[in-house]
Amino acid sequence: MTWRASILTLFPEMFPGPLGLSLAGRALAGGTWALDAHDIRSFATDRHRTVDDTPAGGGAGMVMRPDVLDTAIGGVMPEGDTRPLIYLTPRGRLLDQSMVRSLAEGPGCVLLCGRYEGIDQRVIDARDMVEVSIGDYVLSGGETAALVLLDACIRLLPGVMGAADSAAEESHGAEGLLEYPHYTRPAEWQGRTIPDVLLSGHHAEIARWRRAESEKITRERRPDLWARHDAMHGGAGAIARHPAAA
Numbered sequence: 718m719t720w721r722a723s724i725l726t727l728f729p730e731m732f733p734g735p736l737g738l739s740l741a742g743r744a745l746a747g748g749t750w751a752l753d754a755h756d757i758r759s760f761a762t763d764r765h766r767t768v769d770d771t772p773a774g775g776g777a778g779m780v781m782r783p784d785v786l787d788t789a790i791g792g793v794m795p796e797g798d799t800r801p802l803i804y805l806t807p808r809g810r811l812l813d814q815s816m817v818r819s820l821a822e823g824p825g826c827v828l829l830c831g832r833y834e835g836i837d838q839r840v841i842d843a844r845d846m847v848e849v850s851i852g853d854y855v856l857s858g859g860e861t862a863a864l865v866l867l868d869a870c871i872r873l874l875p876g877v878m879g880a881a882d883s884a885a886e887e888s889h890g891a892e893g894l895l896e897y898p899h900y901t902r903p904a905e906w907q908g909r910t911i912p913d914v915l916l917s918g919h920h921a922e923i924a925r926w927r928r929a930e931s932e933k934i935t936r937e938r939r940p941d942l943w944a945r946h947d948a949m950h951g952g953a954g955a956i957a958r959h960p961a962a963a
């Protein structure tokens with residue numbers, strides 16, 4: 718069954734964009750996933766095809782109208798469509814790899830990309846939208862966030878990635894650690910060498926070195942991920958439990 722993404726946006730030309738290339742593009746052409754992008758403006762009913770209005774209570778910017786959005790959603794989500802309806806907004810729940818995994822396992826998603834100051838709260842409530850953010854910074858619209866979310870999901874669809882285990886071993890994988898550093902030829906470049914252990918042929922030692930590097934970089938860069946990883950493994954720190962590796 719094809720994983721299907723439907724997009725509601727004022728800028729449908731932004732899709733598939735970069736997702737039409739490389740891994741995702743090949744999977745799109747091959748039918749692993751499908752995309753339909755719809756112009757919200759085409760669901761407006763007045764002569765001027767109005768999609769927004771001034772905020773109730775006053776203030777700067779414009780708010781997208783609930784009636785137009787509801788018609789648009791109804792137009793792309795038939796009765797019985799079980800896909801989650803996601804509104805991309807900086808006030809949403811932070812996207813993470815576990816959310817990505819569960820979306821990729823489902824039938825697809827419907828993505829609503831907002832512009833202006835936001836959308837009327839009543840359509841968020843009435844349609845039971847899941848509000849999702851991709852990080853703590855502000856984008857000019859939800860479209861680039863939608864592309865990020867889709868990219869993360871598509872690469873997990875069966876058959877999209879080359880090596881069977883390349884999704885399992887990477888950063889934010891099941892272990893919740895960042896990835897160890899990578900090296901390739903030449904063995905010496907601008908006076909810099911490759912760590913000896915990687916050229917030793919001792920697979921167990923290489924695995925141990927990579928694990929230690931993963932833990933070190935996660936501790937240094939992402940104390941939040943490290944705390945969660947450590948708790949997952951009984952807490953108190955991996956080194957403390959494995960004094961030999963310290």
Ligand code: 6GU
Pocket residue numbers: 804805806807809849850851852853854855856857858859862863
């Ligand atoms: Cl989903 N939308 C916008 N406009 N800005 C964001 C975002 C989404 N996530 C982070 N910043």
